Structures are given as structure tokens and as C-alpha cells.
Amino acid sequence: MKKLSVLLIFCMLLTSLSACQSSPSENSSDSSSSDSVTNSDTNITSEETTEETFQLPDANYNGYTFKILARDNQWDRMEVDFDEPQADVIYDGVYQRNLAVEEKYNVTVEGVFLGDDMYNPVKQSVMAGTHEYDMVYAPLSASASLAREGLLYNFNDIDAIDLSNPWWDQNIVNDLQINDKMYFMTGDIGVRSKDNLWIILFNNPIHKDLGMENLYDLVKSGNWTIDKFHELAAQAVMDTDGNSEFDENDRYGLITTPEGGKNFYYASGERIVNNNNGEMTIVANSDRSQTAIEKIVRLFTEGNVAYYPTTWEKAEEMFAENKGLFYSEIVTHIINLRYMEADFGILPTPKLSEDQENYYTHCASNGTAVCLPASSPDIERCGTIVEALGYYGREYLTPAFENVALQAKYSRDQESAEMLDIIWDSVRYDIGYIYNIAGMGDITTTLINQKSTDLQSFVEKNRKVAELELEKLVESFEENQNVAE
DSSP: OOOTTSOHHHHHHHTTTBTTTTBSSEEOOOOSOSSSOOOTTTOOOHHHHSOTTOOOOOOOOTTEEEEEEEOSSHHHHTTTOOSSOOSEHHHHHHHHHHHHHHHHHTEEEEEEEOOSOOHHHHHHHHHHTOOOOSEEEEEHHHHHHHHHTTOBOOGGGOTTOOTTSTTBOHHHHHHHOBTTBOOEEOBTTOSHHHHTBEEEEEEHHHHHHTTOOOHHHHHHHTOOBHHHHHHHHHHTOBOTTSSSOOSTTSBEEEEOOTTHHHHHHHHTTOOSEEEETTEEEEOTTSHHHHHHHHHHHHHHHSTTOEEOOSSHHHHHHHHHTTOEEEEEEETHHHHHGGGOSSOEEEEOOOBSSTTOOSOOEEBOTTSEEEEOBTTOSOHHHHHHHHHHHHHHIIIIIHHIIIIIIIIIIIOOSHHHHHHHHHHHTTEEOOHHHHTTGGGGGGHHHHHHHHTOOOHHHHHHHHHHHHHHHHHHHHHHHHHGGGTTO
8 A cells, every 4th residue: 555645535535444543445354265254344254245046167277467457546456456464344355355266266366557547558458459457447437438449348248247147236237238238347346436426425413403304214205305405405504704705614505516416417317318228319408307407506506505616625624624514425435534523424315306216326437447458368267257356346345345334334323324225226327427428428517607507508509419429439339349359
């Protein structure tokens, strides 16, 4: 762990999450068996987390070094490779996952870290026909660019991988598959996709001081809507310093960043593009989308209810200083805010209306997906190891991240743990956002900044370009079907 001073968040995320405070982001346990390791901190065993009916195939890869490329920052290093048991539950989950795969297939799992750019190294390797990386942890946005250019293997073409297995995220399969092609995946093989899910945190003391109703009950009853959220947020607004000017010294109903509006849009159940395995339809101009935008823009721009500084650091600092009832950010801030003195709770982002059947959760494009470069000389060997990493990730890594690090260690009440279960099960992906079709991935942020609710004009202005980009996207997937052969 070389980068403890790279960024403030790294310090915040890992000062207590790393060995120096005996709690970086994982858990420590020795492992003598790859199939039945019990983590001493979690009391989670393989029988509790992995389907007993599934059997990984046997193989011996004679000491092959399986190289994983990832961004050179602590967040992404976190899920790649550790050479020995760790004192942190998440890091140790990675260690146990890798150890199980290494013992099962006689391989060595090794991380390769090359800055923040995952697109160019993979492209250069594939175009040169070299084999430098077996697997890549890349941001969703970079994964989409690599997929569009045919630089990745289609998971559905690899016999050793079965995307119907429970360690693969079925939401991304349903939402982003194009003509039976999946070039990048999320699931139990890593934690950075879940780490980048947008959620709502609330300040418990402010909530109690204002005598508000039980927020967890609102969620459970299905009455946790954006209108109810706005109503409660408005009650928390206070000109703290009494100068009749609202700035960072005052109290708000919602603190977030300019990206926070996207969270509410996707939580409403709306998308920019509807995808049915390659049949694309622009749906951002529906009546329901218009209603969602009107409510979101009003929340963000009227009555000083929301405050959104340009940096997440400032937003987090203000919430920690009790300057907001609600805080909209990604999951990793649950861990960041461990230093916050006031208790906070965790909630899914509210629905558009009570008749919306489910809550939905938005994954930021910086969330990590798994990609397999098309230059692999033995894709079945690669696929076998990747499937095993997913299998053992479900056994060791996901329980460490969800059950221990977040639900037991960093959430501050049992109800928050229940809310996290709702959040994990409700992720949605949008081709319009992930591929930023015609720039419409920023549609919510743009309208908030313009203080405009004219969604129809925005969509129609970009419709022709968007439809052309969607056509080219589908065509590129067709043209790329043999790129790896």
C-alpha cells in the first residue's frame, strides 16, 4: 500500500482502514484451504455465501501469472492483489479470493498499475497484438469506449464464463447487453461498482431536532418519494449566521455535488435510452421524465433547499459539520465519514411517486467494470480464471464489503443495514449515460445549471445526433464480433 498520501480521500478511507489503524477496507485471516476459509472478523463461511451445487472446473495452469490491470490509486488497488493476509476485512477478502483461485488453478494473480488511463494501455496492447494484461478493472466509461472499438472479448463467447451465475450482476446484463454481446461486467468479482452507487445519507441529530417522521418507515412503506424528500429537506433550511445570504456557513436540506441530480433522475425509474438487447429507443422525452426533471430542478434551484459546491471534498466537509439534513453521494462516503461525530443514517434515493413499484440506484460512470482484452492468446484459460475470481469473490469479497465493512462496521444502526440491502438489489444502468449518447448523459446536470425544465427542447435538439450514435454503436458491436479471433 504505497499511496497513503496520494489523495485526501485515501487518507480518510484508509487511515482506519489500513494496517496502521487495523481497519483499512478489508479483513485479516489466514487461509489454509481455498474452499472453506472462515473469516475471523466476519464469521462468514463458504457454505453461507456460495451455492453448493456449482462446481468450478478442474485445471492446472502450471504457475501461469494472471495479470490484472487497474488504475494506480488506492481505491482500485484495493480490489486487485495482496501477497499476504491483511488486517482489513475488504483487503483480506481480496487476498482470500485470489489465494483460492491460485490454489485451485496453480496460477499467480498479479496487479499491474498504470495511472488513471485504462483506455490507451489496453488499446495499444490489443492493436500491437501483445498480451500484457489478462483482465482489466476499468471505469464504466472507459469500458464502454473499449467495447465500442472492438478491443474486448464478448463474455458471451467464452465457454468458461456463464453470465447467468449469481456472482455476475444481472442488472448490467439486462440493461447494457447489445445483440447478445457483453464486453464488460460487474459483480462479486470486485467492489468498486458497488462503491460507486449513489445513496442518501441523513443527519440523525438534525432529523430528531426537527421532529420528523421515521425515514426508514417511509422507505419500507413505499412512501419515500422525491416530494416527501423535498418537503422534509425544506424544513431543515436555516440562515445560520443571520446575514440573509446563503453560503457554506448556513444549513441546507440537501448537500451534494453538481452530479447529484443524475442520482434523482435514475432513481425515478427513468432513462435516457431504453435498450432491449440492441433495440434502442430514446425515452428521455416521456411525460414521466418531464415530471421527474421538473421536480429535480425545483429541488436543486428553489428556496435554498440544496447546496452543491463544485468539489465532493467541500460537500462532505459541510455534511460532517452538520450543515445539511441530507447528503447525496456514493457509497464510499459511508466509510469516509467514519470520523463524523454526529450519527447518520443510510437511505436509497427516493422514488418519483408512490405508485413506482421499486427503488432504483444509479451507478456512477467511475464505477469499475471487468474487461478482457481481445489480445488474449488463451481466452478459455482467461475465462476459467475470471469465473473463479467471481465465484470466490462472492464467497469472500462481497460478504467482507457488504456485511462487515458497511453494514456492521460503518453503518450506525441496523435499519441502515437493511437500506443497503435495498440499494444493492436496485442498480440500473443506462446506455445513454454510460456511452454519453449525444452528450445526453449530462442532461440532468445541464438543466439544473441552466435552471431550466425544458427537457423536450434539449432532447429534440440532440435527437438526430443521438439516434445516429445509437445506430453506430449497434453497428460497431456487429462489426467487432470477430475482432478477438
